[in-house]
Amino acid sequence: MSLFRRITATSVAVSIVFSGMAYAAPAPAVAPAPLIGTEQLASALAQSDSRSALMATLDRADLAAALQARGVSVDALRDRVASLTDAEAAQLMAQIDRAPAGADILGVIFTVFIVLLVTDILGLTKVFPFTRSVR
Amino acid sequence: MLAAAACLPGCALLADPPHTAALRASPPADLPPRLERSQVPFFPQTRHHCGPAALATVLADVGLPADPVALADAVFLPSREGSLQLEMLGGARRQGALATKLPPDLTALLRELAAGHAVLVLQNLGLDFAPVWHYAVLIGYDLPARELFFRSGTEQRAVLPLHTFEHTWARGGRWAITVLPPGQLPATAREADAVEATLGFGRVAAPAPLAQAWAAVLQRWPANVLAGMGLGNARHASGDLPAAAQAFDAVAQQHDSAAAWNNLARTRAALGDDAGALLAAQRAVARAQAAEPTWLPAAQQTLRDLGLAQAQPVTSRQ
Numbered sequence: 085m086s087l088f089r090r091i092t093a094t095s096v097a098v099s100i101v102f103s104g105m106a107y108a109a110p111a112p113a114v115a116p117a118p119l120i121g122t123e124q125l126a127s128a129l130a131q132s133d134s135r136s137a138l139m140a141t142l143d144r145a146d147l148a149a150a151l152q153a154r155g156v157s158v159d160a161l162r163d164r165v166a167s168l169t170d171a172e173a174a175q176l177m178a179q180i181d182r183a184p185a186g187a188d189i190l191g192v193i194f195t196v197f198i199v200l201l202v203t204d205i206l207g208l209t210k211v212f213p214f215t216r217s218v219r
Numbered sequence: 220m221l222a223a224a225a226c227l228p229g230c231a232l233l234a235d236p237p238h239t240a241a242l243r244a245s246p247p248a249d250l251p252p253r254l255e256r257s258q259v260p261f262f263p264q265t266r267h268h269c270g271p272a273a274l275a276t277v278l279a280d281v282g283l284p285a286d287p288v289a290l291a292d293a294v295f296l297p298s299r300e301g302s303l304q305l306e307m308l309g310g311a312r313r314q315g316a317l318a319t320k321l322p323p324d325l326t327a328l329l330r331e332l333a334a335g336h337a338v339l340v341l342q343n344l345g346l347d348f349a350p351v352w353h354y355a356v357l358i359g360y361d362l363p364a365r366e367l368f369f370r371s372g373t374e375q376r377a378v379l380p381l382h383t384f385e386h387t388w389a390r391g392g393r394w395a396i397t398v399l400p401p402g403q404l405p406a407t408a409r410e411a412d413a414v415e416a417t418l419g420f421g422r423v424a425a426p427a428p429l430a431q432a433w434a435a436v437l438q439r440w441p442a443n444v445l446a447g448m449g450l451g452n453a454r455h456a457s458g459d460l461p462a463a464a465q466a467f468d469a470v471a472q473q474h475d476s477a478a479a480w481n482n483l484a485r486t487r488a489a490l491g492d493d494a495g496a497l498l499a500a501q502r503a504v505a506r507a508q509a510a511e512p513t514w515l516p517a518a519q520q521t522l523r524d525l526g527l528a529q530a531q532p533v534t535s536r537q
Contacts, residue, residue, distance in 0.1 A: 118485055120478040120517055122433075122449040123418055128478075128513050129445070155297025164293065167309035167423045169415075176305045184391060185301025186341055186354035187267040196349040203346060206233060207383040211344045211351050217380050 123169060130171070147177050154180065236385040238325035239365070243381075246362050247326060250333055255359030255368055256280075259337050262287050263373045270294050270302025273339050273354035274310055276370050277398040280337045283314050290314075301352055304341060304394060308416075312423050316398045317432055319408050319416035323393030325385055327407040329360055334406035336397045343390035352391065401432035410440045417449060426457035444474045451482055460490050471499065477506040477514040484521050493525070500525050 148161045156164065168176060176183075203209040207217030235243065246252065260279040264272035264287075271290035279285035294302040294310040302310075311318035321327050321338065328338050338357040345351035355371035360381075367384050371377035379387075388395075397405040401420065404413055417432045424432070430453035437446035451466035467483035470476055480503035488496035503518035 119452055119455060119482045120448075120514065122421060122445060122452050125448055125478050126414070126418055126445055151296070154299065157292065160292045163313060163423075164306065164309060167312050167419075168305060169419050169422060172305050172308070172419065176303065180296075180303070181299070183303045183305070184341060184343070184350065184352045185296060185299035185303055186270045186273075186307075186352045187299075187301035196345070200345055200349065200351075207380055208386050209345055209351075210342075210379060210383050210387055213374075217383055 127170065144173055147173050150177060150180055235382050236389060239382045239385045242325065242329075242362065243365065247329075250326075250329055250362070252363055253359075253361045254329075254332055255361075256332060256335070256337060257358070259356065259358045259370060260285075261370050261375045263375070267300045268295060268302075269354045269372055270307060271310075272372075273356050273370070274307060274398070276356045277337050277339050278311065278314050278316060281316065281398065281400055281403075283316055283398075283400065285314070302354070307339070307354070308396070308419060309422075311396075311398045312420050315424070315428065316400055317403075317416045317420045318396045318398050319405050320412045321395045321397065321405060322407055322409055322412075323395075324407075325381075325388070328357055328395055329362075330407050331397055331405055332357065332359060336399065336405060339396050339398060340388060341391040341394040342384070342387040344387050345390075347390060350390070353387075357395075401428040402435050404435050404439060410443060413439070414443060414445050418445070421449065421453070426453045429453040430457060430459075442473070444470055444476055444479075447473070448476070448479060448482070451479070451486075455482070455486060460486055464490060471502070475502075475506055477503050477511040477518055480506060481514060481518050481521050484525065488525055496525055497522075 144165050148165045151164060152158065152161055165173065200209055200211045201215065204212055204215035205218055234240075258280075260276060262272045262275040262279070262285070268287065268291055271287045271294055274290050274294060275285035275287040278290075290310055293313055294306045296303060296306065308318040321331065328340070331338050340355055340357055342353045342355060343350045344353050353372070355369040355377065357367060357369055359368035360366065361368075365381040367379050367381060369377040369379065397408075399405065401424065408416075413436050417429075417436055420432055421429050430450055433446050433449035433453055436443060437450055440446060447466055447470035451463045451470065454460075454466055455463035464483060464486045467479050467486055470479035471483050480499050484496045484499035484503055487493075487499060500518065500522040503514065504522055507513075507515040507518045
């Protein structure tokens with residue numbers, strides 16, 4: 085995909101996500117809700133504990149764009165972003181290319197294959213279905 | 220001598236990892252020695268889709284909608300060819316379940332099985348420098364045989380030695396969750412993890428199940444301020460104002476929380492209890508001024524709104 089098309093697609097997706105966000109999760113910071121929200125109180129408590137440095141500000145549209153750039157379909161973006169708390173969304177944004185991605189057992193290169201074969205047999209790893217631990 | 224020297228690193232490598240050693244030395248007396256939840260359904264994974272398959276397994280086990288294909292849209296990240304932990308939590312919530320992190324302790328996983336809960340785990344089947352990330356669902360154990368049983372990948376009943384699982388689990392950060400309907404909590408959940416799970420559930424849940432979830436947290440940890448506030452807010456959102464006022468009142472009395480006083484004031488006002496609302500709003504402002512400046516603007520706004528609401532009937536009568 086050309087850079088131009090990519091940018092266009094991303095901005096379209098982000099605007100779709102954004103337009104829906106008001107319904108999915110009204111942001112208390114923008115329009116003060118009549119009641120103080122539970123998550124709002126949670127983040128205030130977390131900050132006074134100085135536990136969460138991540139919280140600060142997070143643009144959920146950025147997260148939606150990041151997910152889309154990594155192959156998530158436009159239809160799925162809004163729901164995926166909306167199902168996370170602010171703290172989780174910030175954390176996901178920060179770790180999206182580093183966090184463990186559970187997948188499966190294929191695609192191990194050859195040198196690593198030998199090492200893993202030995203460690204499998206020692207019972208330290210379990211990559212190959214045909215190995216049986218010696219212990 | 221040479222043999223002994225050669226054995227040293229090797230033998231250290233082959234020593235049992237800590238939780239396995241502890242379980243072998245002193246198996247918890249209150250746990251049955253063997254247990255297998257063979258009724259847990261099985262969804263064989265397709266390529267890279269162990270995340271959606273594992274999620275479908277634990278959801279179906281508690282009777283919630285579980286279609287691995289639909290779940291792949293919810294959690295699979297194509298560029299990473301896998302599913303991230305945070306999105307697994309979000310995916311569970313969207314199916315109406317609370318995904319709660321468990322303590323990073325192998326015994327806790329066994330206790331969950333004993334409590335009737337399947338456990339979703341992240342493993343690094345490979346090594347730190349060549350990770351092979353994998354989600355599986357723990358469904359049973361046999362302590363005398365030192366084995367664990369899983370629904371894993373394309374295997375309906377994968378068997379792993381206790382020590383091998385602990386190695387792979389430790390390399391995955393000892394991450395494990397239960398996925399349960401609102402109102403149920405994992406047997407071993409810690410307070411902070413239960414609160415975090417319920418906060419996340421609140422992102423997508425309807426008010427009634429959310430109130431049910433907060434009520435369960437409050438029942439186990441009656442002193443938790445967020446659980447009390449969450450219960451009040453969820454009841455308010457579902458339109459049950461008297462019950463909401465009751466929840467806010469309890470938090471306000473117990474913790475002298477400005478946020479709880481504020482919400483109590485607004486709920487009482489909506490119920491037509493003007494005097495009670497004014498009292499609560501004054502407490503909110505006083506508390507915010509004394510100790511919780513974050514809520515001062517909101518509390519002052521509530522007090523102003525009450526004043527306006529009370530002034531209006533008088534002017535309209537003139």
